[in-house]
Amino acid sequence: MTFPNDALAALAKAVGPGGLLTGEAIPARNRKDASKAAEGLPAVLVMPRTTEEVAAVLAICSQLALPVVVQGGMTGLAGGASPQPGEVALSLERMSGVEEIDPVNRTTTVLAGTPLTIVQEKAAEAGFLYGVDLGARGSCTIGGNVATNAGGVQVLRYGMTRRNVLGLEVVTADGRIVSHLKKVVKNNAGYDWTQLFIGSEGTLGVVTRVLLALQPAVAGIQTALCAASSVEKALAALNRLEGRLGGSLLAFEAIWPEYMEAAAKHTALPWPFPAKPEITLVIEAAMGPSETGQEAFAEALAELAEEGLLDDALVAQSSRDRARFWAYREANYEFYRDMAPGIHFDVSIPLSAMETAVALLRKRVAARSAEALPIVFGHLADSNLHLSIHSETMELSGFADIVYELVREMQGSVSAEHGVGILKRPYLGMSRSEPELALMATLKRTLDPGNILNRGRILPATA
Numbered sequence: 001m002t003f004p005n006d007a008l009a010a011l012a013k014a015v016g017p018g019g020l021l022t023g024e025a026i027p028a029r030n031r032k033d034a035s036k037a038a039e040g041l042p043a044v045l046v047m048p049r050t051t052e053e054v055a056a057v058l059a060i061c062s063q064l065a066l067p068v069v070v071q072g073g074m075t076g077l078a079g080g081a082s083p084q085p086g087e088v089a090l091s092l093e094r095m096s097g098v099e100e101i102d103p104v105n106r107t108t109t110v111l112a113g114t115p116l117t118i119v120q121e122k123a124a125e126a127g128f129l130y131g132v133d134l135g136a137r138g139s140c141t142i143g144g145n146v147a148t149n150a151g152g153v154q155v156l157r158y159g160m161t162r163r164n165v166l167g168l169e170v171v172t173a174d175g176r177i178v179s180h181l182k183k184v185v186k187n188n189a190g191y192d193w194t195q196l197f198i199g200s201e202g203t204l205g206v207v208t209r210v211l212l213a214l215q216p217a218v219a220g221i222q223t224a225l226c227a228a229s230s231v232e233k234a235l236a237a238l239n240r241l242e243g244r245l246g247g248s249l250l251a252f253e254a255i256w257p258e259y260m261e262a263a264a265k266h267t268a269l270p271w272p273f274p275a276k277p278e279i280t281l282v283i284e285a286a287m288g289p290s291e292t293g294q295e296a297f298a299e300a301l302a303e304l305a306e307e308g309l310l311d312d313a314l315v316a317q318s319s320r321d322r323a324r325f326w327a328y329r330e331a332n333y334e335f336y337r338d339m340a341p342g343i344h345f346d347v348s349i350p351l352s353a354m355e356t357a358v359a360l361l362r363k364r365v366a367a368r369s370a371e372a373l374p375i376v377f378g379h380l381a382d383s384n385l386h387l388s389i390h391s392e393t394m395e396l397s398g399f400a401d402i403v404y405e406l407v408r409e410m411q412g413s414v415s416a417e418h419g420v421g422i423l424k425r426p427y428l429g430m431s432r433s434e435p436e437l438a439l440m441a442t443l444k445r446t447l448d449p450g451n452i453l454n455r456g457r458i459l460p461a462t463a
């Protein structure tokens with residue numbers, strides 16, 4: 001598709017000097033997100049500085065029926081921000097900054113292109129905490145987090161991004177600015193339209209400004225590395241800990257033994273326990289600053305061991321120990337590089353079916369190929385598994401059917417937290433019914449009748 005010259009001139013005018021690039025001048029970072037989606041050169045890259053400029057860009061694109069792909073930090077894992085041929089890439093990278101921290105209302109107002117880590121740092125400087133944290137914190141943006149309803153490692157305590165958003169400013173496909181940034185917790189005055197945009201992956205509108213809730217800063221985080229002989233026992237331990245420690249549990253991460261084997265083989269991390277457990281857990285709780293916090297945490301874990309729910313538990317005595325325990329949970333970023341090529345999944349499985357699902361996964365993968373290796377870990381408390389299947393010899397895409405069929409059987413979700421984007425679109429029907437998909441298509445047509453925004457992401461390009 002040749003890009004119309006009059007459109008180029010109008011877009012350049014809308015975003016001002018330095019706000020538009022074409023051809024080889026478009027940086028590599030705007031051509032592909034962090035997923036395995038193919039790299040694509042957009043027809044043009046626009047980088048507005050204000051909400052009004054975003055509105056002007058979308059008004060032009062809507063009038064001229066130009067498809068638009070919205071870009072944040074490009075850390076997405078579903079291919080949603082990777083450009084398709086002929087698209088206008090609209091990047092929020094020049095709309096970055098924490099505009100306000102309001103200590104009384106415990107809120108912060110943030111421009112959509114602000115990296116998550118900046119929001120976390122500014123909140124901490126003011127004595128608060130922002131509840132969402134994920135590995136891509138240095139590059140992902142708040143707008144991208146909202147668009148994907150990002151989760152991460154503290155969902156157990158603070159929920160996904162959705163629970164931390166009090167208000168939004170968005171620009172609709174035709175260039176209208178719609179804003180609701182009221183600093184109130186309760187607001188039942190009509191439809192909560194803001195929720196519709198959270199997790200909509202840029203298909204319904206462009207998020208330009210976000211009002212986030214802040215939490216009191218947490219002191220005295222206690223961390224433990226524990227061993228459990230089954231998912232059932234790990235979940236029983238989770239329930240007991242939640243009852244005993246109230247709302248102070250921050251993380252309850254699970255690692256299956258194939259992952260630990262890979263970590264032991266490809267990294268400097270040894271097996272931490274004398275025996276090799278079915279489930280290794282990283283458990284974290286906010287227990288107060290003093291030694292008494294550590295004592296209470298250790299006591300709670302000892303009780304679980306006495307009850308036979310945990311086989312072993314190491315409680316961190318220092319920040320070095322804490323980093324060492326988390327190194328197990330984050331080792332995958334290192335060992336994937338040395339393993340056979342892999343295909344990666346981010347799925348939800350009901351907790352009641354988790355044990356059966358992992359057993360069936362192992363069995364079905366082994367039946368397909370004796371050499372293929374499933375690696376499983378995840379945010380157990382959130383029923384979220386990150387799993388991958390590695391093989392030197394097999395066509396990796398063939399494993400997608402095994403995994404998604406299992407998810408369908410177990411009544412789970414094909415995307416727990418990374419979104420659907422382009423890569424998971426073919427599988428959406430395995431965790432959503434026809435009436436649900438039809439309702440989604442109706443919402444899309446209503447808010448974006450020209451189908452210009454992130455076309456082909458979540459729903460088929462023709463929906």
Ligand SMILES: Cc1cc2nc3c(=O)[nH]c(=O)nc-3n(C[C@H](O)[C@H](O)[C@H](O)COP(=O)(O)OP(=O)(O)OC[C@H]3O[C@@H](n4cnc5c(N)ncnc54)[C@H](O)[C@@H]3O)c2cc1C
Pocket residue numbers: 033034069070071072073074075076077079080081092112113133134135136139140141142143144145146147148149150151152153201202203205206207208417418421454457
């Ligand atoms: C190392 C690593 C660790 C990760 N860990 C986690 C994790 O624990 N939990 C988790 O949920 N995700 C995780 N992710 C995935 C990713 O970081 C999140 O999906 C993140 O929210 C994407 O933010 P982004 O700014 O990079 O968005 P992008 O990748 O730029 O975009 C993602 C999607 O949002 C849309 N979008 C972006 N900005 C806007 C906007 N302002 N308005 C409307 N639509 C927009 C894009 O079009 C695209 O569809 C991880 C990724 C990496 C690389």
